[in-house]
Amino acid sequence: MSIQKRTWTTKNGTVRIRYYANVWNPTTNKPIYGKQRKKRKEAVLDESQILKELASGKLSVTDHKTFGQCADLWLESAPNLYRNSTYTTYVSFYNRHIKNVFENAQIDHIQSIQIQELVNTMSKKYAPETVNKCINILSDIFQFAIQPLKALPESENPMIGIKRLKVPYKKKVTWTDEQIAQFLTDPEIKANHYYPMFCVSLILGMRPGEVCGFCDDDLVDECHELTFHRTIDKSGLVNDAKTSDSVRALYLPDILYDIVKQTQTRKLRLKSYHPDYQHDFLFTTVKGRPVNPNRYSMQFRTVLRKYNETASDPLPVIPLYNCRHSFATNNYERGESDKVLSDIMGNSPKTFLQTYAHIRRRQSDKAVIDYEKKIFQKL
Template sequence: MSWKKIGKNKYKLDVERQADGKRKRKTKTYTTDLKGRDLTRFLQVKENELYDLLGQSDEAMDYADITYEDFAALFIASRSVEGKTVDFYEDCLYGHCMDYFRGAKIKSILRADVVAFVKKLQSYISKRTGRHLAPKTIKHHRDCLRAMFNHAIYLEIIDKNPAEYIKLDPVPNQVEGRYYEPEEADRLLSTLEREGDYKYYVFFCLQLYTGCRPSEIYGMTWEQIDFEREQITIDRALVKSKSAGGYVIKKTKAHDVRTKTLPAAIAAMLLKLKSISLGVTDYIFTNADGNHLGERAFREYLRRFCDRRGLPYIPPYGIRHTTGTLLAARGIPIVNVAKQLGHASPQTTTKYIHATKSVDGEAENILADIAKPKLRIIK
């Protein structure tokens, strides 16, 4: 049976088959509070219904006059992706795009229409912020449209993608400068240890050591910590999903499983944290009710903590950048840094590597020594 749980009492069925030399596929989401065998029987019935629909002739599915509004819904329902990615598509395709293209027929939308839409986005001023949309936001809208029109090509509704080759303003590198210098990290850690909430101090130390994504730390449970073997296993993340109606556990971003050695100092911190936790859930970092922390909990705590003490604040993802930067500064090859951070490609890792001031100083001293004139001794 091809189904998966995507939220509380929410399940996604995904079926496909070959017919007349073409691959047909249908996806549908169901909500039910059934459990055990009753749930299995229910999903089996729904799966059979979807397979029956796949057996309908192509003539029964006439897309000739389908509008943007209907096709956007069809496209999103066809995506076999995580809940947060569905949210991403919905935010873009049901927002500004829907306002602009709603009643237009998919086969009638031209590149000129997409260009005009992009220009409108570039001139749009947000009522919430009073600012123009960021180039990255506009790029997201263009990319979602391009993916949707590619699906239309796959279904043979159109021949060319009208969102292809649309020129946009360059997206600035938003990770530049978002890391702690070694002395800044030391200062923040020592202040957190003396004056901060202990769980957030451990959170910072664990993220700095592992280089984990914040969602991987929020979703970390005690079963991932093997005190006997002195290992930490990183194989999951906890993410918020609107489509799932809350938080969902998913595999790590690159679907990799990383195992790291558990240093004695980190082990001691975790054991102390475990001794004072409520034990309501198996999550390592919990709120006052004993449930997992929300995705903004550490970010908001750290921002307020730094503001009150005059310390530099960088969002939690900047701690991950710091890990990569410090490893690179110590001469660790980029391939190994990528492995530590869980990147599928070292190319991604280069965005996380920054030139620390201390290493810059060393480099400048070496270059100055090489470049300085050699004094001749005249006898």
């Protein structure tokens, strides 16, 4: 039995001291640690309480859990809490960046300063997005330790006060209406197997996983509607739509409807006898299998590269997901409301404005010109 003392120096040079009880548990052959206290007499009281509970058999104070135990329990429940792609990323980040740092520490011994030290260290090596994802994981684990595990009081959550890093704004490269038309009307592009998917991505601004996830029954002929209710991820797993906003039905104008309808007709004809087409996905690979979003992205990159190799007016090189950004930017620039466009894209208006609608220079120039005219109209 003893009172342990922990001393460290903060980044600004302040010396911090904490005291905690250390009592041996003969039943488990492991030490029991009390909470870290600013005053030694508080740690002495903890030691007394631990001894009393050991003698009485109560475990409310002595049954401390390690961070690793809480994290393992959180990971066991995580598949029910997150989408598969998010869960896979969280497992990878936890094992790479967090596990070795906190695994053996008592969950109620970890201090905010230790979390901040990890954030500061990672920020020197990794991008803000990576650091922020680790902060999200830590926040979820500690919240899980508070409820439902009740291994940590809410008031002692070490994530309180931990700030996420500021992510620098990166302007997305998008295509104009003219560039989209240039791409979709090119004869070689139109002859490509994935052309119908390119049309849906560029004209409707859909997520790649949504385009790949359409099923045979999603096209409603009576009203020319295409229904969005599921996605497929890069692992080939089918998930429900990302959010409640993502479940929607959109009207297909005549040309786009005909393009999608021809694809559906061909798919259903092949499904009647071809073994590789025995699934409900509307869009398929050349061999008739469901299209993985990674494969779709790769096909878009390949087609764009080959197009630019021979084009007299090459197009800006963009990733597939920027087709979504292009749709948002072009239509918002034309004056469509953020509410209408966010409904089409399956986002909230806030996400639409913050993430997808990129103001081009010509749009900001027009705003200044129009404002100047209004100011000086009487001169």
